[in-house]
Amino acid sequence: MLRRVNDDDPLSIGQFARLVRLSVKQLRHYADLGLLPPAWVDPDTGYRYYRAHQARDAMSIGLLRSLDVPLTAIKDVLSGQDPARALGDVRDRLDDELARRRRSLAALERILARGLPTAEVTLWREEPQRAAVVRDVADSPQDIGRVTSAGMRRLLELAGPPGEGVRLIGLFPADLGEYVPITLAATLPDGRPAPPGTTLDLLPGGTFARAVHTGPYDQISLTAHALLAWCVERGHTAAGPIREVYIDDPATTAPDDLVTHLLIPLEETS
Amino acid sequence: MLRRVNDDDPLSIGQFARLVRLSVKQLRHYADLGLLPPAWVDPDTGYRYYRAHQARDAMSIGLLRSLDVPLTAIKDVLSGQDPARALGDVRDRLDDELARRRRSLAALERILARGLPTAEVTLWREEPQRAAVVRDVADSPQDIGRVTSAGMRRLLELAGPPGEGVRLIGLFPADLGEYVPITLAATLPDGRPAPPGTTLDLLPGGTFARAVHTGPYDQISLTAHALLAWCVERGHTAAGPIREVYIDDPATTAPDDLVTHLLIPLEETS
DNA sequence: GCTGGACTCTCCCCCCGTGGGAGAGGCCAT
DNA sequence: ATGGCCTCTCCCACGGGGGGAGAGTCCAGC
Numbered sequence: 001m002l003r004r005v006n007d008d009d010p011l012s013i014g015q016f017a018r019l020v021r022l023s024v025k026q027l028r029h030y031a032d033l034g035l036l037p038p039a040w041v042d043p044d045t046g047y048r049y050y051r052a053h054q055a056r057d058a059m060s061i062g063l064l065r066s067l068d069v070p071l072t073a074i075k076d077v078l079s080g081q082d083p084a085r086a087l088g089d090v091r092d093r094l095d096d097e098l099a100r101r102r103r104s105l106a107a108l109e110r111i112l113a114r115g116l117p118t119a120e121v122t123l124w125r126e127e128p129q130r131a132a133v134v135r136d137v138a139d140s141p142q143d144i145g146r147v148t149s150a151g152m153r154r155l156l157e158l159a160g161p162p163g164e165g166v167r168l169i170g171l172f173p174a175d176l177g178e179y180v181p182i183t184l185a186a187t188l189p190d191g192r193p194a195p196p197g198t199t200l201d202l203l204p205g206g207t208f209a210r211a212v213h214t215g216p217y218d219q220i221s222l223t224a225h226a227l228l229a230w231c232v233e234r235g236h237t238a239a240g241p242i243r244e245v246y247i248d249d250p251a252t253t254a255p256d257d258l259v260t261h262l263l264i265p266l267e268e269t270s
Numbered sequence: 271m272l273r274r275v276n277d278d279d280p281l282s283i284g285q286f287a288r289l290v291r292l293s294v295k296q297l298r299h300y301a302d303l304g305l306l307p308p309a310w311v312d313p314d315t316g317y318r319y320y321r322a323h324q325a326r327d328a329m330s331i332g333l334l335r336s337l338d339v340p341l342t343a344i345k346d347v348l349s350g351q352d353p354a355r356a357l358g359d360v361r362d363r364l365d366d367e368l369a370r371r372r373r374s375l376a377a378l379e380r381i382l383a384r385g386l387p388t389a390e391v392t393l394w395r396e397e398p399q400r401a402a403v404v405r406d407v408a409d410s411p412q413d414i415g416r417v418t419s420a421g422m423r424r425l426l427e428l429a430g431p432p433g434e435g436v437r438l439i440g441l442f443p444a445d446l447g448e449y450v451p452i453t454l455a456a457t458l459p460d461g462r463p464a465p466p467g468t469t470l471d472l473l474p475g476g477t478f479a480r481a482v483h484t485g486p487y488d489q490i491s492l493t494a495h496a497l498l499a500w501c502v503e504r505g506h507t508a509a510g511p512i513r514e515v516y517i518d519d520p521a522t523t524a525p526d527d528l529v530t531h532l533l534i535p536l537e538e539t540s
Numbered sequence: 541g542c543t544g545g546a547c548t549c550t551c552c553c554c555c556c557g558t559g560g561g562a563g564a565g566g567c568c569a570t
Numbered sequence: 571a572t573g574g575c576c577t578c579t580c581c582c583a584c585g586g587g588g589g590g591a592g593a594g595t596c597c598a599g600c
Contacts, residue, residue, distance in 0.1 A: 046579080059495045060495075066491075298549095316548085
């Protein structure tokens with residue numbers, strides 16, 4: 001005869017905690033959140049009593065927590081109308097998080113190999129130049145990479161493959177706020193009109209602090225940090241958006257070999 | 271003539287914050303931690319003043335924080351004796367974290383595809399059996415996978431490739447504490463002695479709740495959760511360590527197809 | 541020199557999920 | 571009835587900040 005507890009036996013919080021491998025503290029917290037209310041609460045003593053059939057929910061919570069799912073999302077999964085959708089959202093969030101951490105790790109590897117970012121900075125004069133531009137806005141600094149690559153694809157579709165002497169340039173505000181306006185430009189040979197869907201713009205010239213980044217685009221911020229630090233140390237302030245000049249084609253060049261020029265326009269008092 | 275601020279000009283916390291793209295709150299916090307003390311603090315007013323040459327450290331902090339490096343680790347990197355070593359530690363930590371999240375994501379994908387874990391559970395009688403065992407201890411529940419696979423390699427080296435009818439079994443305590451003793455067993459045909467380096471043990475028989483897990487080993491916990499929930503719902507308590515019987519050879523079977531039997535010994539009052 | 545607005549100071553509370561601990565009261569077997 | 575667990579509520583801690591109150595400071599314009 002197998003020993004068993006009747007399902008109707010009320011379990012004290014300690015017994016239930018041992019069964020489902022959660023701490024008493026956790027169970028109380030989940031009860032307070034309405035995530036896993038006890039089957040019965042003694043109105044006199046406040047003692048929480050659970051039933052065995054609540055074990056499945058309790059263990060599901062433990063499982064999802066071990067996957068770093070936030071309690072609010074777990075609540076949606078367990079008691080929402082559409083658990084699959086809620087789980088899908090959680091999956092997407094976790095997926096983004098994973099990708100971000102992968103990039104972080106790669107950046108850290110680079111720092112480990114080359115030390116904290118430093119950049120050889122040169123002062124650089126740039127002439128004003130006409131360009132066909134498209135504009136977009138990233139909703140957060142994390143979104144810049146995605147928006148930039150999407151925008152650059154759009155620009156290349158509208159303007160066609162870059163001919164000889166055409167340079168592809170990204171312009172980013174020096175102050176990254178919540179919304180980041182991004183301008184992507186393809187320089188235009190003299191007199192050529194801007195293709196439909198793009199806007200003609202004149203990129204101002206002047207003196208720039210310039211550094212060269214070699215490596216994946218999502219690590220540009222490392223060199224940009226170093227270049228900004230260089231400017232700040234010398235008391236220069238950015239007089240306009242920071243420019244990235246994409247020298248290589250990411251379709252034909254390995255990410256580790258991609259060369260990008262970073263240009264910060266400097267204020268002049270001439 | 272380029273406009274520039276003299277490096278000796280003291281910068282107020284707000285100016286410095288704008289320069290290095292950190293919040294005033296953050297700078298104050300880093301100052302309190304001794305991570306980035308201001309160049310000078312006015313003893314009368316408590317105002318913090320920074321110098322431009324501190325921008326590099328400040329931006330390095332911002333960079334490392336964007337990689338989720340804890341402030342204590344950043345302190346080691348910036349002011350420790352061995353920045354490379356500190357960075358290496360951070361890298362390793364991030365690497366582990368990444369691997370863990372990758373596994374979490376895979377588990378979540380499985381849950382999304384099959385719903386929250388459920389298992390077909392059968393009651394199962396098992397005869398006592400002799401086995402050659404090796405033992406090990408995992409320092410944390412997260413370490414179980416690593417220790418188990420290492421221990422199983424050791425067992426197979428000592429006991430040789432499993433012959434006909436030999437079963438490979440892992441035994442894990444039902445209560446996962448901080449230290450998890452793990453026993454790995456290869457069943458022995460009648461009368462065969464335990465190979466050197468292994469111990470002879472008698473695995474007790476009895477009645478078990480049994481579920482079959484199909485999929486990667488690091489997702490066994492999903493089925494185990496379901497099996498444990500089944501037991502708890504019916505009021506059964508584990509009468510000993512939980513067994514995993516590894517049916518397939520991970521060297522020749524794809525992870526998604528690996529079959530593992532999970533057995534929980536049940537208390538009997540005969 | 542004075543005033544107003546922008547800046548900065550300290551201090552406290554908030555987020556998340558959880559653990560630790562105090563002090564009071566309840567449950568149950570002897 | 572008593573002792574030894576158990577459980578209750580309430581507060582504080584972590585890390586890495588954000589938000590805001592109330593008071594004091596700095597500096598440009600007049």
